[in-house]
Amino acid sequence: MASYTFKGGIHIPNPYPVKEPEVRQVAPPEQAVLLLQQRVGGEASPCVKIGDRVLTGQVIAKTTSKYPTHVHASVSGVISAIEKRPIPHPSGIEAMCIVIDSDGKDEWIEIEKCDKDFSRCTPEKVIQRIREAGIVGMGGAGFPTHAKISNAQGTHTLIVNATECEPGIMCDDALMQHYPREVIRGAEVLMHACGAKKAIIAIEDDKQEACNSLLMYNFNDQIDVVQIPTKYTSGAEKLLIKTLLDIEIPAGEFASDHGVLCQNIGTVKAIYDAVIDNKPLISRIVTVTGSAVQEPRNYEARLGTSFAAVVAQSNPNNNPHHIRMGGMMMGIDVPNVEHSICKITNCIFVNNVIPAPEVQSCIRCGQCNTVCPVGLLPQQLFWYAKSENTDRAMDYNLGACIECRCCDVVCPSHIPLAQYFFFAKALHHKRTVDQQRTDMARERFEFKEFRIERNKKERAEMMAKKKEELKKKMAQDKTQKDKIAQAAARVKNKESSER
């Protein structure tokens, strides 16, 4: 039975708890910048032109391939640009975005009436609606939800991940307190869609109010609300499954292979909106916190709202800031507040700039090995990553690293281990792709050589055959030969007569 804990991990108290229970609504932005690429899959292609007027909830970019999702307008207004803008990613690279200048009316597209009783829809229909609403995993990974559910047919247990283990993020806590009914109904929709007979909503035991509010609305005896000990990385999918069901999923396998489907609680709420109300995903709850804001708080903001607009409401101080999207552990540093809120922005950290501690050499203390929640050897991996020996690193299961940064936190030499691992994974991926290209080029070159050789040979054979045939024909054609003989004789006669 469930052990309710796992090996490794660390306990970090929340440094800036949100004191206010309510979620503040942020006014729809004057300009919304919407990303066409999510974290997984390619880009959706725009189906509007510059100058078009769009309504809130209207599809502005479509896709037909498996992973990417539709993009919906989050405000009503006029499309002012379709261009490349920097996206929140460590590389700071640019990707296609659609910019909408709001007309301030927030006029919604007409929402089709839909069957509120989802149990009368087939699971395929439900998944289709989830896909059309543009829902991706809202815990931070951004994996397309429709793809995840379709892959998980034959699930026995649905796990709703409400652990929110990263210290600082409080958006799911607020969501559960404000939308408990929606969350429970959403879980029922999901159970219907994936065929699960049981659902577990997992909450860390430091969120008592959220747990109470869910219990108040939970009248379904197939849904359990379970509290687990507060420990960082308890929310990682595989660890949560180990914690709750005592099923250990090996590296390289997925939860769906073991009949488990894991969904973030924010995603579940979005699924409720999509399936019951037929509303696309155009807003989300974001926590603004950090050492530079006086009032850490939760906001519900439209997608595409700039970080600046939300951060300004939390009274940041006037010092230079260090901005981070996502949690203090697994988040991404971004250069400024000019980025816009996307589907995976669960938190914005605004910190005072403090100099990073100096990186020193590894003293092989082995503390990182003790805290690694997935049982890797960060110390060993570090040497391989540093020397770019990705093959050896992969032998030591680098691929299983969840980049939780537990090893960074305990490292007495302040070595940014997780960044090294991110680097090594990216390098390994690039090398694999390059190798595939190289192999293909070799194959194609060799085939071209072979083809030229073959064509030459075939041509030579054909010519030889033709020559042969011609010779035979000549030999057979006696009249021709006779004619030649006669002509030769005539010439001879003529020559002799002339003499």
Place this chain on the structure above:
Amino acid sequence: MLESVLIFSVLALALGLILGYAAIKFKVVGNPVVDQIDSILPQTQCGQCDFAGCRPYAEAIAKGEAQINQCPPGGQEGVDALAELLGVETLPLNEEFGENKTDHVVYVDEQVCIGCTLCIQACPVDAFVGSSKVMTTVIADECTGCDLCIPVCPVDCIHIEELPTTLSNYVPNLQEVGRG
């Protein structure tokens, strides 16, 4: 005395037969070093090394007819890898054969293309699609960036396109990672 001579003669004969059979049965076709060298070369097939492609160059290296530093697309890393494989001192990349350019592919300016098919014949990896007097195009995924098609084009409609950094091919800088 006779017994031991007999035993050893039989043994020698039997083992000799086995070895002889193995030499025929498990004969290594071609030079395995050529394959190993070929696997290090970037397979651009650009011919900058003065050989007709990567495999001919690999064969020349194996025979000792070419230096290991004649492959600009492989860069210094490639030279080092070859030196390690062959157990020789590494050499600096010979700039006479060309410079190491960044990853790129070519594309055809389709408005200008006259369909002469010269590029199709020049391409070592068949990355062009086209035919006589019709527009030609490049399959970007299969282009190795060897640039052999650029000089043969009579209307100069083939241009270089740098490969952009995307989420799937981004690799952070190791020096920056180390600084924390």
